Amino acid sequence: MQDLGIDVLFKGTNFLRLLQGLWVSVEISLISVVISILLGLLVGILMTFKNPVLRAVLKVYLEIVRIMPQMVLLFIVYFGTTRVFGWDLSAETSAIFVFCFWGTAEMGDLVRGSIKSISKIQFESSFALGMNKIQTYRYVILPQTIRRLIPLSINLITRMIKTTSLVMMIGIVEVLKVAQQIIEANRKASPNAAFGVFAVVFLLYFLVCWPISRLSVYLEKRWAL
Amino acid sequence: MDYAVIESYLPLYKDALALTLKIGWQGIALSLLVGLAGAAILHFKIRILKTITGIYIELFRNTPLLVQLFFLYFALPKIGIKITAQTCGVLGLGLLGGAYMIESFRSGLESIAVIQTESALSLGMTKEQTFIYVILPQAVSISVPGLLANVIFLLKETSVFSTISLMDLMFTAKDLIGMYAKTIECLFLLVVFYLIMLLPVSILGSILERRLRYAGFGD
Secondary structure, rough: OOOOOOOOHOOHHHHHHHHHHHHHHHHHHHHHHHHHHHHHHHHHHOOOOOOHHHHHHHHHHHHHHHOOOHHHHHHHHHHHHHHHHOOOOOOOHHHHHHHHHHHHHHHHHHHHHHHHOOOOOHHHHHHHOOOHHHHHHHHHHHHHHHHHHHHHHHHHHHHHHHHHHHHHHHHHHHEEEEEEEHHHHOOOOOOHHHHHHHHHHHHHHHHHHHHHHHHHHHHHHOOOO | OOOHHHHHHHHHHHHHHHHHHHHHHHHHHHHHHHHHHHHEEEEEEEHHHHHHHHHHHHHHHHHOOOHHHHHHHHHHHHHHOOOHHHHHHHHHHHHHHHHHHHHHHHHHHOOOOHHHHHHHHEEEOHHHHHHHHHHHHHHHHHHHHHHHHHHHHHHHHHHHHHHHHHOOOOHHHHHHHHHOOOOOHHHHHHHHHHHHHHHHHHHHHOOOOOOHHHOOOOO
16 A cells, blocks of 8 residues: 555645635634524524414425525525626625525524423413513523523534535635645645545544534533423 | 526436435435444444444534545545445445434434333343334334434435536536526526425425324333
């Protein structure tokens, strides 16, 4: 067996470039996650309302997000809408837009689930204790909802980071693209670079997502009611 | 929108759908097998296999399918393991899905009350009989909604296959846009075909979820 091409990473600034590429994905996902969590809270609360029109609209929205692959959404926004409406969207903006669209639905569903999972007894007991509606939400319902919600939203971050690997397809230079560039550039000098470089990319993603998902599991166990 | 164009593209999309479904179902079947085996290993706490399964779950749940596929397709040939794009797709989907399926099966297994095992054992069943005839059927029926959610997720993930030059729906759309620049028609067909593929599964999911809610026993 020949060398596995890991040495390529130590030539010049290759490793640094890889990390910068990783940062691009992480940055896009962090921006999208923050926006999604905020909008998702709103959408989730709206989902618990009983208004039939609102429910139907939100249901269609959820179903679209559930069924359409994120890559299709990326293509529609980046290639489709720019063509139809003639506006000029950068790849980053389209990516953030798509991930927010997707993340808001996911987050909304989590919020709805958490609110629904609080049993009716909790409301009734606090009313019986003489609390008014605002106090009930402020001191009884919301703390429990948030405790259930935090591990789930942390989990959403790792899913977001994993999904952002797709942005390569609309021309954003992130970690996989950089990896490809490095491999191409060293094709002659180190024909086996693909193994080493892709193995490192695999590991990098793991090292970013694993601690976050462990944290989510830990909090879920610790705060279990 | 140009309907003549749409009509002329239809056969290409049909072929792509067939390929997507073929790889999709093979991958899903593999992921179910992996999931069942992994869940059984974790359930019986088989010593070394348990650790390996744990590592496998963490590795595959915390990396994107795109990266896994790139590794399988571009990196493995460098150490002498050559696989075709199709095998690679099935394998990638199966391994990624397996990691998620294990979790779904396991949560099903965990939700079965201990009394079920104890009763079966006291009736003189062996450990294996108890697992196969008593625990597993109940656990599977509980895990079905989770499993179907995974199936939808995996069928969606097939869109990533276009990157290892499998002619799936995404690849066809990208290719046609690149050649003829009929962006809107291509994207429209893409959406329609994904709907055809996934809407039935999604509807089936919600029906089954409602039905199976009553299939639990003993609680």
